[in-house]
Amino acid sequence: MSVAQLTIDLPAIVANWRALDAAGQAETGAVLKANAYGLGMDRVGPALATAGARHFFVAAAKEGRQLRRILGPGPVIYVFSGHVPGDADLIRAGALVPLINSVDQLLLHVESLPGHPFGIQLDSGMNRLGMEPAEWSALRDLALAQKPELIMSHLACADEPKHTMNMQQLKTFSEMTEGLDVPRSLAATGGILLGSAYHFELTRPGVGLYGGLPFVDAKPVVTLDIPVIQTREVQIGESVGYGNAFVANRLTRVATIAAGYADGLIRAMGPRAVVTADGVKAPVIGRVSMDMLTVDITDIDGDPQSLQMLGVHQSVDTVAEYAGTIGYEVLTSLGARYDRTYVT
Ligand SMILES: *Cc1c(COP(=O)(O)O)cnc(C)c1O
Numbered sequence: 001m002s003v004a005q006l007t008i009d010l011p012a013i014v015a016n017w018r019a020l021d022a023a024g025q026a027e028t029g030a031v032l033k034a035n036a037y038g039l040g041m042d043r044v045g046p047a048l049a050t051a052g053a054r055h056f057f058v059a060a061a062k063e064g065r066q067l068r069r070i071l072g073p074g075p076v077i078y079v080f081s082g083h084v085p086g087d088a089d090l091i092r093a094g095a096l097v098p099l100i101n102s103v104d105q106l107l108l109h110v111e112s113l114p115g116h117p118f119g120i121q122l123d124s125g126m127n128r129l130g131m132e133p134a135e136w137s138a139l140r141d142l143a144l145a146q147k148p149e150l151i152m153s154h155l156a157c158a159d160e161p162k163h164t165m166n167m168q169q170l171k172t173f174s175e176m177t178e179g180l181d182v183p184r185s186l187a188a189t190g191g192i193l194l195g196s197a198y199h200f201e202l203t204r205p206g207v208g209l210y211g212g213l214p215f216v217d218a219k220p221v222v223t224l225d226i227p228v229i230q231t232r233e234v235q236i237g238e239s240v241g242y243g244n245a246f247v248a249n250r251l252t253r254v255a256t257i258a259a260g261y262a263d264g265l266i267r268a269m270g271p272r273a274v275v276t277a278d279g280v281k282a283p284v285i286g287r288v289s290m291d292m293l294t295v296d297i298t299d300i301d302g303d304p305q306s307l308q309m310l311g312v313h314q315s316v317d318t319v320a321e322y323a324g325t326i327g328y329e330v331l332t333s334l335g336a337r338y339d340r341t342y343v344t
Pocket residue numbers: 031033080153154187188189190204205206207208
């Protein structure tokens with residue numbers, strides 16, 4: 001093993017999807033944007049489709065076109081960015097359903113692709129994408145006459161169950177869509193866990209499928225084993241790495257392992273990070289280099305062949321904390337250089 005090994009557990013992703021699906025009555029979709037949060041849309045998409053997922057979401061039409069090639073005809077593929085100028089060919093070729101965000105997008109869509117399916121994205125308070133209540137009231141009848149397939153909105157604070165914003169957005173979304181005979185979707189992973197009032201007809205989990213918070217009961221999905229390239233003994237007072245950032249205060253055994261910030265091991269995590277050898281913790285020391293990390297293995301028995309950054313002993317969210325970020329960023333940063341293996 002010369003480069004780090006990233007193992008992606010497809011049955012775990014399917015189990016997470018099933019667990020979120022079992023959380024309520026709604027149909028459960030799957031969010032595959034950013035190449036399935038970095039884990040490979042070409043493998044994750046078919047695994048979830050086989051498990052029964054029929055509604056997929058991506059960020060951009062280009063991703064949707066790729067996903068259509070992977071999944072073939074049948075599953076619905078929604079595009080969060082809606083119908084952006086220049087995307088008509090991709091939307092038509094991919095048989096994609098853009099989630100229309102504005103009056104301008106609606107006009108562009110009905111003019112460039114008359115009769116082509118679409119959905120509506122409403123802003124219930126997050127102020128990121130979607131039509132605001134006033135814009136929606138003005139446009140509602142025109143939009144409904146074109147028969148949208150779905151009306152959706154997105155929660156800003158769903159990972160904080162007690163946040164008053166959740167109920168406020170639920171109320172706004174309910175008011176904006178009351179009495180309409182169109183399927184609705186409000187909940188991503190966090191929203192599903194808020195309870196069935198948030199589920200409506202279709203849910204849209206992303207991070208929970210991939211083993212991340214706020215789905216605390218998620219099965220771990222990724223394992224990252226990093227090979228040891230060299231070990232050495234460092235004397236008291238000697239330093240390790242760029243900037244002499246670590247200085248030994250005891251006789252220290254140091255392992256240099258083959259992954260760094262170019263592989264998505266965020267440099268900011270620095271010496272807060274820990275890796276494991278058969279579950280035993282070993283601290284990262286010194287600075288994160290582009291292609292390497294240095295680890296204090298003094299307290300590890302023997303010479304480990306590899307050390308583990310992600311897996312059952314350490315989740316994506318734990319590693320995210322070292323860098324002051326979130327599991328989503330750790331997942332979507334996972335490097336292109338890793339050897340990827342899929343458990344099927
Ligand atoms: C990314 C995203 C999701 C999925 O969110 P998770 O928190 O990963 O479950 C759902 N809906 C929208 C609009 C998104 O942007």
